Amino acid sequence: MGKHKTHPKLEQALTRGDLAIRQANSVRATAVLQALGKMVVDASATIGVEASTSIPDGDRIYDPDGGVWPQALLISFDGPVEEADPDEIRKVFLMADTPSVVYRVEWQRADGKLGRHEARPFAMVAFLTDVEVPWSDDEE
Structure with a gap:
């Protein structure tokens, strides 16, 4: 059996194109997490709570894993994320x-179990901050 040979320029173009698509999707995921972080910080400020956010290694290229983007938006309501108790970070x-x-938000519950909640942007901001959001995601 003969081995099918791929043209080197085609292989290079496809490889570069695939990497560009992966990078663009990963950047989009990080940007969408950053947008939620901004919403949480601004919503928290309306009730006098100072929220802090961070996306460690958000500039890396990721692929979805198990239906979830690996980048994590870390949220602390107890000072800067870097100084907060890890059990208090969402x-x-x-x-x-x-x-x-x-x-999807995950947090350490008081009973030692992992809490998990999934929601669209406005519902997630309301869930995280306890701020009453005047409209819902359904009105988009």
């Missing part, structure tokens, strides 16, 4: 392969 992930923007 981790927010962007769900992949959903027709609309959906986030």
Whole structure:
């Protein structure tokens, strides 16, 4: 059996194109997490709570893993993320392969179990901050 040979320029073009697509999708996921972080910080400020956010290694290129983008938006309501108790930090992930923007938040519950909640942007901000958001995601 003969081995099918790919033209080197075609292979190079496809490889570069694939990397560019992966990078663009990863950058988009990080930007969508940053947008939620800004919403959380601004909403918290309306009730006098100072929220702090961080996306460690958000500039790396990721692929979805198990239906979730690996980048994590870290949220602290107890000072800067870097100085906060790890059990008090909420981790927010962007769900992949959903027709609309959906986030998953995970946190350490008081009973020692992992809490998990999924919601669209406005519902997630309301859930995280306890701020009453005057409209819902359904009105988009």
